[in-house]
Amino acid sequence: MRAVAASVMAAALLAVMVPRAIGAEDAIGRLLRNQAEPAKNPGPSVTTKPRGPLPVVMSARIGEHQDRTRLVIELSDPVNLRAFALASPDRVVIDMPEVSWQLGAPPRPSGYGPVKSYRFGQFRAGNSRMVIDLSAPVTVSDTLVIPPTAGFGYRVVIDLFPASRAKFDAQAGWPADLKKRESDAEKLAALIAAQTPPEVRGKKIIVLDPGHGGLDSGAIGVNGLMEKDLALAQALKLARELRGRGYGVFLTRDNDSFVPHRQRVAFARAKKADLFIALHADSHPDASITGTSIYTLNDGRSDREAAALAKRENQSDVIAGVDLSGQNEPVAPILIGLAQRDTRNKSSEFAANALKSMGQVTDLLARSPHRSASLAVLVAPDVPAVLIELGYLSNRGDAKQMNTDSWRNRVAGAIADAVDAQFTRPSAAQAGR
DSSP states (O other), rough: HHHHHHHHHHHHHHHHHHHHOTTTTTTHHHHHHHSSSSOSSOOOOOSSSOOOOOOEEEEEEEESSSSSSEEEESSSSSSEEEEEEEEEEEEEEEEEOOOOOOOOOOOOOOSSSSSSEEEEEEEEEEEEEEEEEEEEEEEOOOOOEEOOTTTEEEEEEEEEEEEEEEHHHHOOSHHHHHHHHHHHHHHHHHHTTTTOOGGGHHHHHHEEEEOOOBBBBOOBBSSBBBBBHHHHHHHHHHHHHHHHOOOOOOOOSSSSSOOHHHHHHHHHHTTTSSEEEEEEEOSSSSTTOOOOEEEEEEOOOOOHHHHHHHHHHHTTTHHHOOOOOTTTTHHHHHHTTTTHHHHHHHHHHHHHHHHHHTTTTTTOOOSSEEEEEOGGGGOOSSSOEEEEEEEETTSSSHHHTSSSSHHHHHHHHHHHHHHHHSSSSOOOTTTTT
């Protein structure tokens, strides 16, 4: 797990070290030109076609048999679905166009077969995904589609057969066309991020990063509140508050979709952010632990609890089945060392301001509420950044108050007060009032 976390860190760091300027001859420029040029044989247009209702996933079943583990997904309409295996860690990714997941939680695997756990949801706009964590190597069968019959919809059947480690490693890997799609999606996201609307020019730019999203739910509270939903709701409240005070505000996501770590960091750099605030909620086996804490980037040294949190948070890309191939993990410690001292000082200054103002409206973690860890979303060398753990979803009191509008409003105001303390508050004229 440590190697995976280092690999994720390396990916994010490599992304942020790319210069901000986007040249006309680089890959993004070429991609933009290719999109702008009419195709030689364009065929019928699909971009102007009204979007119909999404296919619905109505059920999913996992059957553990003596010679195989069978996954059956029932859909309202046929979809182009792809299943493939990835190693380090071992998992099976089932990739498909965007669907509507209208099913209860499928039965949990027994733990005796090769399926350890799984998750499903939106990966990005237009793309959904199911990711299955493995406890043993498997061979993934071709998908079998059974047409509607006997009251069932379209059923997609995927079998996982026991396999040797050598065979699994030989077959695991990303299909070439999906690797290209992932790369193109990141380039388009960077291109969009680089475009700054005129109305925010001259303002201090704040990038808010709601943690997790899509098929990565993050921690789940004792009351059922999911970290991804809390983080997004708090980010939207904070965005409104900050915009009302005259700041230019951007969100890395404004809906229930997943955004890879390196794309979140690259987004903040492309926006030339003056401050990056990641919003999360924590969980702990000890349900008595409670309170808000704030993390800034360290140099790799941290206590056991901070290291454990970094390990959990840095797994998000793996959880979503992001392509991590070709990343040189030994480069991560070198690049971490390039983080500018001034950036770290500004990050720590904001953390102190935020704890001071938030401590007036909510409880803080009793022991060392300002902490440091090697968190992948905080690695931009030129953007001051913090990660705020709003509270503990594992604590009944924290989970209850974090699920209320009154608490969220108070916390949004307190964080905005800390932003004001960090910068000279914009004038009324600048705010457009």
